[in-house]
Amino acid sequence: MQSLGNDSELAVSKDRKYLWHNITPYSEKNPPMIAASASGSWITDIQGNRFLDGMSGLWCVNVGYGRKELAEAAYNQLLTLPYFPLTQSHLPAIALAEKLNEWLGDEYVIFFSNSGSEANEAAFKMARQYQQQIGQHYRHKFIARYRGYHGSSLGALSATGQAQRKYKYEPLAGGFLHVAPPDSYRRPVGMTVEEFNLQCAQSIEDMIIWEGVETVAAVIMEPVITGGGVIVPHQVYLDRVQEICRKHGVLLIMDEVICGFGRSGRKFGHHNFNVKPDIVTMAKGLTSAYLPLSATAVRKDIYEAFKDNSDDYGHFRHVNTFGGNPASCALALRNLEIIEQEKLVERAELLGKRLNTAFTELLDHKLVGDVRSFGLVTGIELVEDKVSKKPVDLSIVKGIIAECKSKGLIIGKNGDTVAGFNNVLTFAPPLSSTDEDVEFIIDTFKSVLSGGW
Numbered sequence: 001m002q003s004l005g006n007d008s009e010l011a012v013s014k015d016r017k018y019l020w021h022n023i024t025p026y027s028e029k030n031p032p033m034i035a036a037s038a039s040g041s042w043i044t045d046i047q048g049n050r051f052l053d054g055m056s057g058l059w060c061v062n063v064g065y066g067r068k069e070l071a072e073a074a075y076n077q078l079l080t081l082p083y084f085p086l087t088q089s090h091l092p093a094i095a096l097a098e099k100l101n102e103w104l105g106d107e108y109v110i111f112f113s114n115s116g117s118e119a120n121e122a123a124f125k126m127a128r129q130y131q132q133q134i135g136q137h138y139r140h141k142f143i144a145r146y147r148g149y150h151g152s153s154l155g156a157l158s159a160t161g162q163a164q165r166k167y168k169y170e171p172l173a174g175g176f177l178h179v180a181p182p183d184s185y186r187r188p189v190g191m192t193v194e195e196f197n198l199q200c201a202q203s204i205e206d207m208i209i210w211e212g213v214e215t216v217a218a219v220i221m222e223p224v225i226t227g228g229g230v231i232v233p234h235q236v237y238l239d240r241v242q243e244i245c246r247k248h249g250v251l252l253i254m255d256e257v258i259c260g261f262g263r264s265g266r267k268f269g270h271h272n273f274n275v276k277p278d279i280v281t282m283a284k285g286l287t288s289a290y291l292p293l294s295a296t297a298v299r300k301d302i303y304e305a306f307k308d309n310s311d312d313y314g315h316f317r318h319v320n321t322f323g324g325n326p327a328s329c330a331l332a333l334r335n336l337e338i339i340e341q342e343k344l345v346e347r348a349e350l351l352g353k354r355l356n357t358a359f360t361e362l363l364d365h366k367l368v369g370d371v372r373s374f375g376l377v378t379g380i381e382l383v384e385d386k387v388s389k390k391p392v393d394l395s396i397v398k399g400i401i402a403e404c405k406s407k408g409l410i411i412g413k414n415g416d417t418v419a420g421f422n423n424v425l426t427f428a429p430p431l432s433s434t435d436e437d438v439e440f441i442i443d444t445f446k447s448v449l450s451g452g453w
């Protein structure tokens with residue numbers, strides 16, 4: 001293999017020739033940003049340009065870049081025991097499972113995989129099998145929300161409520177149904193946020209009843225819809241969803257892939273709402289994305305239902321070669337220690353408030369329809385008209401993002417293209433960002449927006 005060194009032209013031409021990028025239109029691959037190194041909240045590309053990563057990669061580098069301790073944890077574990085399958089066990093997995101219980105604040109049994117999608121796939125299979133094991137043989141359906149994203153594999157994509165991601169891959173897995181999310185910004189005129197949230201929660205119960213209570217296995221949701229445009233529910237929504245699930249024997253799966261590990265200003269997103277999910281899925285911030293690892297945490301009594309092996313089909317027939325790799329687990333443990341030692345959960349809350357206060361001042365700008373935050377996640381919804389709330393044209397969203405990037409700031413664009421709501425700019429910098437980093441985000445974004453948009 002020829003070394004590319006710092007020859008950026010050669011790297012670009014080889015990238016174009018050999019590399020297939022994730023979800024990126026071919027036109028946007030031109031020219032690709034090729035990262036070379038990173039430290040703290042900053043990335044340096046192969047030409048030496050520096051960018052503040054206002055999205056922590058894909059909402060995942062929670063402790064920031066360049067953590068030597070994480071590299072050492074993985075390195076030491078690779079030398080000691082690089083691999084052993086979790087058909088049996090190893091010490092880093094046991095220690096991490098115990099630590100996750102502490103973080104969750106409740107008794108869960110942990111199943112490891114590699115990615116958020118896989119954590120959700122495991123959750124779906126567990127939910128269906130659990131219902132079978134307790135004699136609920138018809139319960140196979142899942143209810144999710146439109147605009148929610150749960151992953152790219154066929155089951156997780158089926159749970160996803162963003163049509164444009166699915167078009168060319170259908171038919172997907174059967175049994176996944178969707179209801180409207182509690183998008184309070186677009187609630188009907190004359191309705192309070194609370195009334196609207198209760199109505200949205202009610203649509204879940206209505207669907208359970210229309211579909212046949214005895215056919216529904218679980219509801220899956222993020223505490224706050226992140227990638228679908230930062231849709232923050234009112235407390236009454238999650239209270240009511242939990243009540244509905246319990247009333248009808250439907251499991252509640254909480255997708256904490258983005259909201260977990262301090263991002264929400266609490267250890268997990270659902271802690272903000274005091275709900276107790278039956279299953280919690282997590283990935284990204286678990287290792288701050290330094291190595292692949294995900295987990296599906298299952299309430300103890302659900303796990304107990306898998307102990308009856310009288311017909312040899314009682315156990316969970318699911319295997320994942322790489323899931324719970326010892327080096328990933330050792331690194332994850334160190335990552336959680338860093339979050340604790342540096343009080344990054346509290347810091348996320350503090351920095352999130354700073355971003356929210358600064359961006360709320362932008363509500364006077366003609367394009368800014370709404371500003372929504374949840375911990376260190378902020379979404380700015382851009383509209384053409386504040387009364388009709390018509391989303392701005394995608395070219396405006398892309399133009400603002402490109403201008404931010406030209407000034408050294410990477411921000412995100414989220415929502416749902418088909419529904420026309422791909423108009424939410426997102427900010428989710430590392431939880432370890434310095435005060436100066438956050439001021440840079442604020443100043444840069446404000447100067448871009450007030451500079452002619």
Ligand code: PLP
Nearest residue numbers: 115116117149150151257258283
């Ligand atoms: N769930 C949520 C809420 C996500 O945002 C994502 C990825 O962005 C996933 C699941 C899928 O995770 P992965 O890309 O690791 O498969």
